Amino acid sequence: MPNPIELALGPLMVDIPGPILRAVDRERLQHPAVGGIILFSRNCVDAVQVRELCSEIHALRQPQLIIGIDQEGGRVQRLREGVTRFPPQASLGWAAESDGLDRARDLAEIWGELLGYELRQLGIDLDFTPCIDLDSGVSSVIGDRALHSDPYIVGELASHLWQGMDRQGLNGVAKHFPGHGNIAGDSHLELPIDLRPLDELEEDLRPFHRLVAAGIPAIMPAHVQYSALDELPAGYSSYWLQKVLRADLGFTGIIVSDDLSMAGAVGAGRIEQRVDAALAAGCELLLICNDEAAADQAMQHCLTRKLCAPRLTLLRGQDSPIDPTRLSSYRAAIEELRERFAKRFAKPL
Structure with a gap:
């Protein structure tokens, strides 16, 4: 294999x-x-193949590209073969109701440690989890991806899940700031508009306060317009990203845009304009997925502007120190949670 090229990371x-x-x-x-690559189900045959793919990707350049994946659990788990099949994250919220918050916190940490161990063994640096939108019962795109409806419970479970991930060297992304759970629209298909004033949005913000305090390294804003506060979607909004997230919440990590190819993002114009709008608002890592032509146009645009993103090296995964003797008990705990959730809600997982 040829030596990796020496090349600073870009923002895409x-x-x-x-x-x-x-x-x-x-x-x-x-x-x-380019500074990173996100893996989808089409890229993931099984754990062995993903490990080989990640190794080849990391060998391409120095500093190494950041490899990310959506591995939340439930219906959002891109890699399914050769790793633990996690239930939807709502199962942790249900465990808090049925077994108590202390037990649910323990399960969340077990979940995070096991997830972190498995993904770091494959070479994955970054998982786009936890989803800390509140379960309001109106958003089908969020649904059982949400931990709970109570912001305190969401913050507690998400922070413990993240602590488990962090203990195993896997970086996480809290999403979707400032909250996508209280609106029915799907930002993959349209630009949802949330009409609530700031005092009503404070509940959605509480889990983000908790995750910032816990040291989450990355946060993803929503392609949602909160029209009482800004006419721009959160991912293009200096109000949300600079005033609220940076100044008010004190977040100093990496702001990662949601996919700029989604329908909720296209209102800014051509892909070059979307890139500029996200960067101007404060995003440092920009996702462009499922559109090779748009990615190529964005790459040329960033090259013309001589853009680089040196802070992305903060998202590189670290060595996983788990005691292998604990893995079987961890997997048993998650399997029990998975089976109980499936039985309780009559949902095949």
Whole structure:
């Protein structure tokens, strides 16, 4: 394998179409504007194949690209073969109701440690979890991805899940700031509009306060317009990202845009304009997924502007120190949680 090229990380996180790297994929991932890659289900055959893919990606350049994945559990788990099948994160909220918050906190840490161990063994640096939107009962795109409806419970469980991940060297992303759970619209398909004033949004913000205090390294804003406060969606809004997230909440980590190819993001214009709007608002890592042409246009635009993102090295995963003798008990605890949740809600997982 040739020596990696020396190249600073750029601000874009892109994807590839399949489970192996083609020559064109290697060329794209060695572009100066790229700083990371996100893996989807189409990239994940099983754990062995993903480990080999991650190894090849990390060998392409130095500093190494950041490898991310959506591995929340339930219906949002891109890699399913050769790793633990986690239930929806709502199962932790249900455990808090049925077994008490202390037991649910313990399960959340076990979940985070096991998730962190498994993904770090494969070479994955960053998991786009926890989802800390509140379960208001109106958002189908969030639904059982939400931990609970009570912001205190959400903050407690999410912070313990994150602490388990962190203990195993896996970085996390709290999403979707300042909260996507109280609106029915799906930002993959449209720009949802939340009409609530700030005093009503404070409940949604409480879990983000908790995760910032816990040291979460990255936060993802929602492609949602909170029209009582700003006409721009949160991911393009200096009000939300600079005033509220940075100044009010004191967040100093990496702000990661949601996918700029989603319908909720296209109102800013062409992909070049979307990139500029997200960067101007304060995003440092920009996702562009499922659209190779848009990714190529964005890469050229960033190259023209000579953009780089040196802070992205903060998202590189660390060595996982778990005691292997604990893995079987951890997996048994998650399997019991999974089975109880499926039985309680009559949902096949």
